[in-house]
Every structure is written in structure tokens, then in C-alpha cells.
Amino acid sequence: MKQDQTSGAAGVSSVTEYNVVPFKTRVLPYLIVAPALIITIGIMIPFAMAIYYSLTSYSFRMPTYKVTYLKNWVNTFTKPGFWKALWVTVRYAFFSIVIEMLLGMAIALILNTLNNRFSRIMRVCLIFPLMIAPITATIVWQLMLNNSVGVVEHLLNVFGIYNFPWAAGTKTAMLTVVMIDTWVNTPFCMLLVLAGLQSLPKSPFESAKIDGGSTWFNFVNLTLPMLKPSLYIALLFRLMAALQEYSIIFGMTKGGPGDTLMNLSLTAYQTAFQYQKFGPALPYILVLWLMINYLAKFIVGKQRAAQRQAAGLEE
Amino acid sequence: MKKRVISTMLCAAMVMSSLAVPAMADDASFDWKAYDGTTLNVMFNEHTYSKAVIEKIPEFEKATGIHVEYSTTPESNYFDKLNTALSSRSGNPDVFMTGAYQVWEYAPAGYMEDLDPYVNDPAKTAADYDYDDFIPATIESLRWDLVPGHAVGEGSLWAVPMGWELNNLSYNKRIFEEKGIEVPKTTDELMETATALNEFDGSGTYGIAVRGSREWATIHPGYMSLFATWGGKDFEIEDGKLVCKLDSEEAIAMTDYWVNLIKQAGPPQWSTYTWYQASADLGAGKAAMLFDATSAAYFQNVEGGSAESGNIAWSTIPLPEGKTEADMKANVWIWSLAMNADSKNKDAAWYFIQYFSNKEFMQWSGTEGACADTPRQSVMDSDGYKEIVGKADNYLEAINALSPNATIQFTPQPYFFECTTTWAETLQDLVTSDKYASTEEAMKQLKATLDEVVSDLEVE
Numbered sequence: 001m002k003q004d005q006t007s008g009a010a011g012v013s014s015v016t017e018y019n020v021v022p023f024k025t026r027v028l029p030y031l032i033v034a035p036a037l038i039i040t041i042g043i044m045i046p047f048a049m050a051i052y053y054s055l056t057s058y059s060f061r062m063p064t065y066k067v068t069y070l071k072n073w074v075n076t077f078t079k080p081g082f083w084k085a086l087w088v089t090v091r092y093a094f095f096s097i098v099i100e101m102l103l104g105m106a107i108a109l110i111l112n113t114l115n116n117r118f119s120r121i122m123r124v125c126l127i128f129p130l131m132i133a134p135i136t137a138t139i140v141w142q143l144m145l146n147n148s149v150g151v152v153e154h155l156l157n158v159f160g161i162y163n164f165p166w167a168a169g170t171k172t173a174m175l176t177v178v179m180i181d182t183w184v185n186t187p188f189c190m191l192l193v194l195a196g197l198q199s200l201p202k203s204p205f206e207s208a209k210i211d212g213g214s215t216w217f218n219f220v221n222l223t224l225p226m227l228k229p230s231l232y233i234a235l236l237f238r239l240m241a242a243l244q245e246y247s248i249i250f251g252m253t254k255g256g257p258g259d260t261l262m263n264l265s266l267t268a269y270q271t272a273f274q275y276q277k278f279g280p281a282l283p284y285i286l287v288l289w290l291m292i293n294y295l296a297k298f299i300v301g302k303q304r305a306a307q308r309q310a311a312g313l314e315e
Numbered sequence: 316m317k318k319r320v321i322s323t324m325l326c327a328a329m330v331m332s333s334l335a336v337p338a339m340a341d342d343a344s345f346d347w348k349a350y351d352g353t354t355l356n357v358m359f360n361e362h363t364y365s366k367a368v369i370e371k372i373p374e375f376e377k378a379t380g381i382h383v384e385y386s387t388t389p390e391s392n393y394f395d396k397l398n399t400a401l402s403s404r405s406g407n408p409d410v411f412m413t414g415a416y417q418v419w420e421y422a423p424a425g426y427m428e429d430l431d432p433y434v435n436d437p438a439k440t441a442a443d444y445d446y447d448d449f450i451p452a453t454i455e456s457l458r459w460d461l462v463p464g465h466a467v468g469e470g471s472l473w474a475v476p477m478g479w480e481l482n483n484l485s486y487n488k489r490i491f492e493e494k495g496i497e498v499p500k501t502t503d504e505l506m507e508t509a510t511a512l513n514e515f516d517g518s519g520t521y522g523i524a525v526r527g528s529r530e531w532a533t534i535h536p537g538y539m540s541l542f543a544t545w546g547g548k549d550f551e552i553e554d555g556k557l558v559c560k561l562d563s564e565e566a567i568a569m570t571d572y573w574v575n576l577i578k579q580a581g582p583p584q585w586s587t588y589t590w591y592q593a594s595a596d597l598g599a600g601k602a603a604m605l606f607d608a609t610s611a612a613y614f615q616n617v618e619g620g621s622a623e624s625g626n627i628a629w630s631t632i633p634l635p636e637g638k639t640e641a642d643m644k645a646n647v648w649i650w651s652l653a654m655n656a657d658s659k660n661k662d663a664a665w666y667f668i669q670y671f672s673n674k675e676f677m678q679w680s681g682t683e684g685a686c687a688d689t690p691r692q693s694v695m696d697s698d699g700y701k702e703i704v705g706k707a708d709n710y711l712e713a714i715n716a717l718s719p720n721a722t723i724q725f726t727p728q729p730y731f732f733e734c735t736t737t738w739a740e741t742l743q744d745l746v747t748s749d750k751y752a753s754t755e756e757a758m759k760q761l762k763a764t765l766d767e768v769v770s771d772l773e774v775e
Contacts, residue, residue, distance in 0.1 A: 060402035061424035061729065147583045148519045148601045162518045168527075168584035170748040254391075256529030257586040258744035273395050275733040276402070276420070 047289070054282035061276045068279065076283040081259065081267065085284065089263040089291075091174065092249075093242035096181040100238060101231070103182065104189025109223075111190075112197040123194070127187045134184050138251035141180045142167075167252045173260045180248050185241070189234045196230025197223070226310045232303035239299065240292050264288045345441040350663035351380030357667065358386055358400065358408040360393040363614055364477040364650045365412055367684035368671050375670050381663050390532070391589055394732075401426040401655060409658040410667050415456045415649045416535070418473045419727045423461050428654040429471040433665040440665075444673055445693075453479045453649050453690040456723050463728040463772040464552045474651035475672045476690035478610070478680075481645040481717050482540040484633060485612035486604040487597065488708065489626040490515055498630050502541070502572060505633040509580035512603040522580030524593040524602035529743055531735035532590065535646055535725070537606030538573055538742070543644035543724040545569035545635045549734070550726040550769070557728060557769045561738070562755075562762040569635070571754040574745045586743050598623050608648060609714060613687045616707055628708035631716050645717040646724040649690070688714075728772060734765050 054072055058065040076082050107126065111119040129137065144150045145166040156164055167176040200223070208218050246265040249255060255262040255270070262270075264284045272281035359365035365387060372383050386408075388396050397411055401421060413421065421427045433439050434446055446454070453476040460470030484505070486498060494515060499505040509522030526533045546565040550557045560566060582588050582596065594611035596602040598621025605612050609629065614620055616627040632643045652668045654661060670676065674693055681689035682699045687710070694700050705711055725731065741761045744750045751757035 060398065061420060063425060142587070148596060148599065153519065157518060163583035165584060165747075168586045168747065253587055254529040256740065256743050257747040258529075258740055258750065260748075270736070273398055274736065275730075276398060276424075 050282050050286055050289075053279055054286055056279045058279040059277050065279065072280045073283050075280060076287075081262070082284070082287075084259055085262050085264045085267045086287070088174075088261060089243055089245075089265075089288070092178065092181075092245055092261075092263060093239060095174070095178045096185070096242045096245075097235065097238050099178065099182050100186045100189045101235060103186045104234065105193050105231070107186070107190045108193035108197055112194060126190060129184050130187045130191075132184070133247075134181075135247040135251045137184050138180055138248050141183070142252060145176065168257060170257050170260045173253055173257060177245075177248050177252055177261060180252070181242070181245070184248070185238060189238060192230050192234040192237075193227065196227050200226050225306075228306035229303055229310055232299055232306055236296060236299045236303065239295060243288060243292055243295075347379050347441075347666070350660070350666060352382075353380075353660050353663040354382045354384060355410060355660055355663055355667055356384050356408040358388070358393075358397055358411040360412045360650070361387050361389045362412075362650060363610070363684075364680070364686050367680040367686050368477070370684070371671070371676060371679070375667065379663075379666055379670070381666060383667070390591075391528070391530070401657075404657045406655060406657040406659045409655055409660050409664040411653055411655065412477070413474055413651050413653045415467070415474075415647070415651065415723055416531070416725065416731050418457060418459055418653075419463075419731050420729050421653070422459060422471075422473045423729050425656055427473045428656045428658070428661060428664075429473065430475060430654065430665070430668070431472045433662075433669075434472065439662060440669060441673070444669060448674065448691050448693050449476060450479070450690055450692050450695070452647065452718070452721060456647060456649055457651055459727055462774070463769070464550065464557050464726055464774040467723055467727055474649075474653035475668050477650045477652055477672065478686050478688045479650070479690055480608035480610050480648045480688055481714060481721050482536040482606070482608055482632075482648075483645060483713055483717060484537075484604060484606050484630040485597065485609070485627055486630065487600065487602075487623055487626050488628040489623065490600075490603045498628075499633050500630075502633045502635045506572070506576055506579065509576060509604060513580050515603055516600065519583075520601050520603070521582060521596075522602070523576065523604040523606060524582055524588070524596045525577065525585070525606050526590060526593050527577065527582070527585035527588045527739075527743065527746070529586070529736065529739055530589075531732050531739065533739040533742065534735045535648060536590075536608055536611075539646040539724050540632055540644065541573065541606070541635075542566065542569050543646060544632050544638060544642055545572075546638075546642075548726075549724075550728065550765075552774050555774055557726070557772055557774055559734075559762045559765040559769070561765065562759045567755050567758050570742070570745070570758060572635075574742070574754060577746050581746075586747055595621070597621075597627065609710065610686075610688050613704075613707060613710065614685065617685055629710045629713040631713050640716070641720075643717055643720055644724055645721040647721050728769060730768050730772070733768050737761065737764055737768070 055067055055069055056065045057068050057071075111123055132140075144152050147153050147163050153162075153164065156162070165172050167173050204222050204226075205218060208222060213221075244265055245263060246269065249261045249263065249266055250269070253261055255266045264287065268281045268284035268288075270281075271284070272278050359369065369385065369387070372385070376382060393412075394417065397413070397417075400408060401411075401424075418427065434444075454472070455468040457467070457474045457476060458470050458472050459465070459467050484499070490512070491498065494512065496508055496511065497504075499508045505523070512522040514520055515522075525537050545568065547563060547569050548560045548566075551560050552558070561570075577585050582593070582602070584592075590607065590611060593602070593605060593607055594615055597605040597612055598615030600623045612627050612629065616624050618624055631640070632645060634640070634642070652671060654664045654668060658664050672690075674691060677689055677691045677694050678697060678699070680686040681691070681694040682697075682703050687704050687707070689695055689700065701711070725735075728734075738761060741757050745754060745757050751760070
């Protein structure tokens with residue numbers, strides 16, 4: 001009872017204080033967060049619209065549409081094409097990321113170790129592919145890989161290999177598009193790893209040198225743990241882009257041969273823009289969004305843990 | 316009496332002069348400046364037909380006072396871009412380049428303006444436009460009554476032709492002469508000849524170029540022409556429904572033949588081949604033959620057009636066993652100009668379409684503009700056209716031989732692109748993988764898929 005009286009008194013007091021706080025001061029916190037709120041709403045509107053339209057028969061070719069509830073979702077999940085597209089998406093992301101991360105890290109380590117005029121020139125040259133739009137790079141590669149006029153074909157002829165199918169073969173199409181992705185995006189991984197390497201403290205390495213630690217020992221026990229935050233950042237960006245990949249595959253094969261390279265993005269694009277069925281296309285994109293959202297959160301968590309570990313805040 | 320003679324002579328002189336000089340300049344009563352100051356947006360596919368129009372846009376602007384802003388996009392992406400632009404319902408572009416098959420999708424969606432009211436309005440169309448001069452197969456293919464399954468030729472006019480293409484066999488006569496090989500007349504001979512010509516000039520050269528990319532455009536040229544000649548049909552109306560006929564005996568036999576032809580003598584990277592690559596290989600001397608649009612080979616034959624210009628000749632469609640010349644059924648493609656139904660400048664847009672489809676422009680584009688497949692009879696009959704296009708070996712003769720049965724061999728329906736893209740995907744699977752045990756299995760599965768695609772169409 002006593003407690004109630006006290007809280008009641010405090011309540012009266014706080015109301016009184018609240019009333020005397022000037023309006024500007026009371027509004028200020030809301031004004032400060034308002035831009036962020038507006039931007040967040042702006043970002044979320046397309047997602048909300050996408051979810052809504054995925055429950056409709058919305059089509060570019062029809063003047064009206066009707067709500068079909070989960071029909072598009074059920075159709076998507078019961079189609080073998082969806083699972084194939086999901087599998088292509090995952091395989092493409094896996095192969096391109098593994099190759100790019102390993103290659104990017106290897107190049108960054110070499111350039112960081114050399115640290116001479118050659119490495120400085122190479123640093124500039126190696127980022128050239130990043131300056132080209134992926135679709136432009138794809139067109140250039142298409143010409144290079146052409147059996148009739150391509151420079152790669154002529155090179156392979158020297159080794160007795162003729163008419164290599166590249167993107168035209170079901171068994172070589174994935175290899176071809178991953179190769180182009182690797183050419184375009186390895187410099188991105190290299191740059192991030194190189195920046196990470198150059199920000200590492202020197203003292204642990206000097207101590208290890210005095211203790212006679214081998215290069216491999218230093219790499220596994222010092223470089224790699226301290227580099228993890230940079231590696232996770234590179235992984236995060238590359239994973240998001242690789243899962244959404246569209247331009248290289250579309251430019252090279254339009255998803256063919258057959259459905260060999262039809263990933264979620266291409267299937268959604270084909271359904272929405274070529275077949276003009278917008279409602280049925282959206283589940284593909286929303287599944288992709290959920291996948292990326294979950295994986296991104298997971299990697300960000302890992303990156304934060306690695307950052308704390310590298311800073312010596314936790315074991 | 317004297318007055319009557321003079322007036323008759325004056326009338327005769329006016330008629331004579333209207334035949335002798337360019338149409339637009341002569342029809343003084345028609346107000347070409349009616350929309351002076353209007354700005355039109357036009358979307359073009361990258362093609363010889365659009366190049367000819369673009370070259371003459373400054374003259375159009377000068378004559379009409381209408382300012383034209385245009386964009387040009389390669390064919391592989393053109394229709395995707397156009398779909399997006401039209402579906403936005405913003406009215407931009409005012410005018411767009413299209414094909415006849417697109418009418419079946421765009422017109423029912425309400426993206427296309429019916430052009431009949433413009434053609435038939437003397438206030439909007441110059442008296443000397445001469446609609447009846449269009450070759451019937453071209454202009455009639457752009458009419459449709461919007462009922463799925465109904466043939467073209469009835470209903471509203473949705474576009475006006477810029478040029479048309481038949482699909483037939485063309486070949487490099489230099490290579491044929493050097494190898495002492497005869498031009499194939501039957502499908503068996505075609506298989507034999509194409510296989511024999513593999514690596515005719517070392518690695519990278521091959522027998523026959525055909526399209527193979529994963530899109531509708533792979534089906535409509537050589538494949539569809541031979542498919543129809545073989546006796547195949549894509550759909551038929553049964554009990555008020557569209558029923559896919561790709562599992563018919565003819566369809567399976569023809570597809571099996573086509574798959575073998577590509578495997579035996581087609582481009583090594585066939586599944587990435589579009590119009591551009593296939594025709595460029597004939598021009599570069601990499602392919603001995605091309606089964607595609609008449610104009611695809613023509614552009615390679617124009618002086619300076621390619622390494623093999625002047626060496627290309629044309630044939631018709633190789634005949635399957637038991638078929639005669641009367642059975643040849645070339646599929647037709649018609650590049651056309653259409654008006655956006657949401658355009659804010661419809662009358663000015665019609666002026667643009669009218670200007671670039673009138674006799675004067677067509678005469679120029681058909682001769683100096685390198686647009687060999689003119690849709691106007693008066694151009695085809697002109698000496699200038701015959702002199703220039705007639706130089707191409709057997710070109711006009713092949714067109715004349717194929718023309719009687721040449722038409723759109725597809726069944727008009729709004730899911731055309733979904734059906735033909737799925738069809739092309741199956742073709743790719745058959746050529747590049749062992750996904751199917753047989754062509755029959757693939758075609759039966761394709762039939763089931765396409766039946767599902769068109770299942771919601773109401774056919775009368």
C-alpha cells in the first residue's frame with residue numbers, strides 16, 4: 001500500500017515535469033530519428049508491395065488483377081523449376097565465392113609480402129576488372145570464347161583442343177560463367193583482404209619471428225585470426241551479389257542451355273518481364289531475399305565475433 | 316468545250332505529276348506541319364530497317380516540325396525493354412518497332428493503338444499513302460481479332476510493316492563451287508551436304524548456321540519453316556480449347572531431324588547463337604550455309620558487308636520425303652511500326668508511322684537503304700529495286716517461289732513467347748544434354764507443359 005502511494009506521488013511529479021518541458025525539446029528526439037524512419041519505410045515499401053503482389057494474379061497484360069492468396073507460392077514450391085533454380089543459385093554462389101575468396105586472398109598476400117614497385121603497379125592493374133560493368137565484361141568474354149574468332153579458342157588450338165563448348169555446353173556452362181565472375185570480382189576480395197593485411201599490428205609478427213615461428217604457423221595463428229573480420233566483410237558482399245547474379249548469366253546464355261543456368265533471379269525476370277506474369281514471379285525474388293537476409297545476419301554476427309576476438313576481447 | 320478540255324488536261328497533268336515525284340512533296344493539300352513543335356519518343360530494335368528510318372529522321376523533322384527522340388536496343392534485349400516501357404502505361408514511347416507475333420501479346424493487353432481509324436481518315440492520312448499497295452501477306456498479318464487461336468488477317472490493324480522476312484536456305488556459292496557440291500534440295504541432301512562441309516576450311520568452319528539461343532527467336536526462322544513444311548502444327552482448336560500438337564508424328568520427326576542436323580553440322584556453340592552470330596558466320600566464311608531469314612544473308616552479301624559479300628546465293632526450303640514445292644511453307648516475320656495506346660501524341664505518332672511507311676520512303680529504303688524485303692508492291696515492281704536486289708543470286712526468285720505459301724505459321728495466342736521460349740529450351744536440352752531418352756519423350760513433355768500454359772485461354 002505504501003509502495004502504491006509512493007509510485008502515485010512519483011507519477012504526479014513526473015507528469016508535472018513533463019508538462020513544463022518545452023514542446024521543441026519534446027519533439028526534437030522524434031525529429032532526429034524521423035529521416036531514418038522515413039528512409040526505413042521507403043526501403044520497406046517495395047518489400048511490402050512485393051509480398052502483397054505475390055498473393056495476387058498481377059500481370060502486365062491484364063488491366064485488373066485478383067487476390068489469389070497462396071496460389072503463386074504453392075505453384076512455385078511444387079514446380080521442379082523452382083528447386084532447380086534454387087540449386088543453380090546455391091552452386092553458382094558457392095563456386096564463385098570459394099574461388100574468388102581463395103584467389104583474392106592469395107593475390108593480396110603476395111602483393112603485401114612483395115611491397116615493391118611491381119606490387120604497386122599490379123595493385124592498380126588488378127582492379128581494372130572492377131571498373132567494368134559485369135555485362136560489358138560478359139560481352140568481351142563472349143567474343144574471346146567464340147569458337148570462330150575468339151582468342152581463347154586459338155590459344156587452346158595450340159594444345160590440340162578444338163571447339164571447346166564453353167557456355168554452350170551443359171557440362172561447361174557453369175564453369176564459364178563462374179570464370180567470368182571470378183575475373184570481374186576477385187579484385188574486390190583482393191582489395192578488402194589487402195586493406196585488412198595492411199592494418200594488422202606488426203608487434204605480434206615480430207614476437208613470433210623472435211620465437212622462430214614458421215611462415216605457415218604465423219599465417220594460421222596470427223594472420224588468419226586477425227584477418228577474419230575483413231574476410232567476413234568480403235564474404236558478405238560477394239555472397240549477396242553472387243546469390244542475386246543476373247547479368248553475367250543472362251548476357252552469356254539467357255539461362256541455357258536448357259535450364260542449366262536458370263537461377264532464382266533469371267527465373268523471376270523471365271516470368272515477370274518476358275512472360276509478363278508479375279504475381280507468379282515474386283515468390284522467387286522473396287525466397288531469394290529471405291535467403292540473403294538470413295545469411296547476411298549470420299555473417300554479420302560472425303564478423304562481430306571475429307572482430308572482438310581479433311581485438312583480444314574474447315577467446 | 317474548250318474549258319472542259321483544258322480542265323481535263325490539267326487533271327491529267329496533276330495525276331501524272333503525282334506519279335512522277337515523291338508522294339509527300341506532291342500532296343500539297345495534306346498538312347504535314349499540323350503537329351509542328353510536338354516531341355515524339357520512338358523505340359527501335361537494332362536492325363537495317365531501323366537504320367534506314369534513323370537516317371531519314373532529320374528530313375522528317377524538317378518536313379513536319381515534329382522533334383524525334385529515339386533509342387536503339389539490340390534484339391536480344393529489345394522486347395524485354397519494350398515490355399517494361401509499355402506496361403508502365405506512361406505513354407513513352409509514342410511509337411515502337413515490333414514484330415507480328417508481339418501483336419498477340421500487346422494488343423490484348425491494350426498497349427497497341429488500332430491504326431484503322433488513322434489509315435481511313437483523309438484528314439490524318441495523305442491521299443497518296445496507298446494502303447492497297449502493301450503486299451497483302453505483310454499488312455494482313457498485322458491484323459488480328461484478339462481471339463486466341465483465330466488466324467491473322469481479320470480484325471483491327473495493329474501495326475504497319477517496315478519490312479518482312481521469309482526464311483529459307485542461303486549458302487556460300489564460292490565454297491560450294493570449290494568443293495564441287497550441289498545445293499541441297501531435300502532434307503536428306505541437306506544433312507549429307509552440311510555434314511560433308513564440316514571443317515571445309517579447317518577448325519572453326521562448319522556446315523550450317525542456325526539460331527539456338529534460349530528464346531522464342533530460335534523457333535521462328537529456319538526451324539518453324541521446315542516444321543511447317545514437314546506438316547507440323549503448334550496448336551489446334553479442339554472442343555473450344557487450344558491443344559498443343561507438338562507430340563504429332565510430324566513434329567517429332569522434324570525435331571529429331573533438326574537436332575541431328577545441329578549435332579552433325581551446326582555451330583559448335585549453337586545454344587548461344589542468335590540472328591547476329593548465325594548470319595555473321597555465313598558472312599565471315601565460317602559457315603557454308605544459313606537457314607534463316609532472307610535478309611539475314613542479304614546484309615552479309617551487300618558490298619563491304621562482310622568478308623564473303625558477293626559470294627552468297629539463295630535457295631528455297633529443302634523438302635522432306637514425300638513433299639513437293641507446293642508444300643513449302645516459309646514462316647514470315649514482319650518488322651513493323653506500332654503506336655502506343657497510351658501515347659499523348661497519337662496524331663503526331665501516326666504522322667511518323669505514315670511518313671516511314673509511305674511509298675517515297677519505302678522506295679528509298681528498298682533500294683539505297685539496303686532494306687531488301689520491302690512490304691510495298693510498287694517498290695518490288697520498280698526498276699531501281701529489281702536492279703539492286705536482283706544482283707543477289709537467286710534472291711528474288713527464291714522469294715517468288717516461297718511467297719505463295721509464306722505466312723505466319725504459328726497459331727496466334729497471347730502466350731506465344733512463353734510457349735516458344737519453353738520450346739527452345741527443350742530443343743537446347745535435346746541438342747546439348749541427355750536429359751531425355753528420345754525426341755518423342757521430350758516433345759510429349761513439351762506438349763503437356765504448353766497445354767498447361769494455354770489452359771486459361773478462352774477460344775471461340
